Amino acid sequence: MLKQTTAVTLLNLRSIPQRWGMSLATVLSIALVVGVLLGFMAMASGFRATVDGAGSDDVAIMLRGGAMAEMNSTVSRDDVRLVEIAPGIAAGENGEALISAELYVVADGIKRTTQTRANLALRGVGQYGPQLRPQFSLVEGRMFSPGTAELVVGASVLREFDGFELGQSIRLGNNEWTVVGVFSTGGSVFDSEIWADLGVIQNLYDRGSSVQTIRARLTSPDAIEALREYVENEPRLNLEVLSERAYFARSAGGTTNLIMFLGWPLAFAMAIGALAGAWNAMYASVDARTRELATLRAIGFGGLPAFTAAMAEALVLAFAGGLIGAVATYLLFDGVSASTLGSGFTQVVFAFAVTPDAVVQGVILALIVGFLGGFIPAIRAARIPLLAVHND
């Protein structure tokens, strides 16, 4: 039985080139389905990796209650002082609390690809700003000097936007700035930002002494509970305390969900189209071999080998399609840099990421299409009557 099955299957697979037109159409249509699915998944996971990767468990972020996003929040100088003495916060070199009061404003950048204006985040940070980003490093140049109109720009900003090269002077809003450094935080969302001295931003953008957020290094991830309790019991404070990871997970959710909300139904609809194609191709294949299969039956082969052989053909075609789709998507899209409007109303630069997990899902989808498309034709193959030998 096993021998029969192997023989018929090999016979079947070797004859695929005789039906190359339909077979190729099946393979390519399945490849396109997988390509579309993986394209959307690469976009979603690239965006998620960038935004989620920014969040750390031992950094707490505090915003005004109900503000949801940094952009909408206002925190006064007095609030910052109250947080400085809160429990659970690690100490810096000279014993001060390791916190960074920050403020960002929106500045215009020109996208290199389209030459259109897009919002960039111009963030004012204090001396501990870099220390609160675990992977912060200066790639080129130096840090800005406090009190001057100097900027350091994220590596992604430099890559995607015009005019931020080291040493350049650039006009943002009504002010002239000089780029003195380029920093990287390992591809996280901060790489899409421009940083300057907090005091200078407050001054130039007329914000007095107010900020938007307070970031604090916690002594341990669990210390956030002590900090939260302190903030809630302090009547002068109306702040929401979140771990940075939770904050970014919340803001990444909307966009990634939207991408997947589009990607899966589209891939599913296209899979139905490809399913019809595979079904057709398999019918054609079985039809073309009617006499051959009937002859095999006549010389003693059972129905099961015919069924298995047809299924094998369908699955091989589908698998090839899935693989071609995955490889093509990887070559075309993996690492491609793109940017979109993030939750902070500013551009987030991210790279498409074709993950192994997504490839597996794509190939599984391809195999499901192959299985469903091959099933009925395979049953038909197994049931070909002996008298079909006389077919012309």
Add this chain to the structure above:
Amino acid sequence: MNDATLIRKNLFRKRLRAILLMVSILVAFLIFGVLGALQNAFSMGSGTAAQERLVTVNRINFTVALPYAYWGRIQQVEGVRNAAPASWFGGYYQEPQNFVQSFAVDPETYLAAYPTEIVLPPEERAAFLEGRTCAVVGRALANQYDWSTGDRIPLMSNIWQNTDGSQAWELDICGVFDDTEGTYPTNYLMLHYEYFNESLLFGRDSFHWITINTTDPALNDQVSQDIDALFANSSAETSTTTEAAFNEAFMEQFGNIGLILTWVIGAAFATILMIVGTTMVMAVNERTREIAVLKTLGFTAPRIFRMVLWESLLLSFIGGLIGLGLASLAAAAASGALAGFLPAFGLSLTNIVTALILMAALGIVTGILPAYNAMQVRISEALGKI
């Protein structure tokens, strides 16, 4: 039995195969229709009326406010017929996740800026102009939160603080507005600027943008230059563009949505082109002997060519039209589900015409080779092939 019957019989000679092909064509046009409708939603607000309206924002960025006094000065500019200031309220209802797109506007000038787009019954309009705490809500938004005229709602802001210490403004819903035939979004709420401004804890007497109607669209360039020149070298310089250009620039920030949609539609069509194309060639090859018999009976080669071509056209149009029909149903359903994020969307006439052209093109492209093959069939060869 005429040619039409023959064509139909030929198409459905293998019923399952014909249905499968129709399903794959249907899916491609379903995708085309739904994505086309979605793209309409994104490009809404760049129609002709929007090309004739101007928008003035802070030159730094539209998120940065302009002083209230600018309103009066812009009204004085020659060629300005109506100027309507508005502030972004950043509203939410009950929970921060329940985002409510909401603007604090000067009711009289704002309604005048959109005379045909915003459709509000006269008595509701009068109530809105009169009542300080009145708000009017777009149909899509009203449906989303089940609001109706007469409701009183506290609308929270994620930006502003009220002098009473809260972040809420109590609003009376005085009316629900519609749009004219899906040309303008109805997914937002308008409240009185005066009511909003007087109880602001900070950021009083400023607004985010001002919508301008000119006396003559031909003056638009001049008017925008005059306005921007008026505030040049001040602490808040302005940037004035057409509303269409402003909306496009904003949508552009999300990325090249049009390009992504084109890629997906292209992939869907490449798929069916291959499947339908190869199947049609095969289907006609199977019939070689039959075609030879037809020729023997006196069917001319061009007549056979036409019959095969009609067959593939018929296939394409049956699948395509059903797909397009389903797409308009799906667009209506999705439009309801996404009411909070996107304006109501549906298929436009352009979408439908393009789809019909695509159906014809698909029918011809997939039919031309088999039709040619059929025409070339030689009676002696085909019938001698036993």
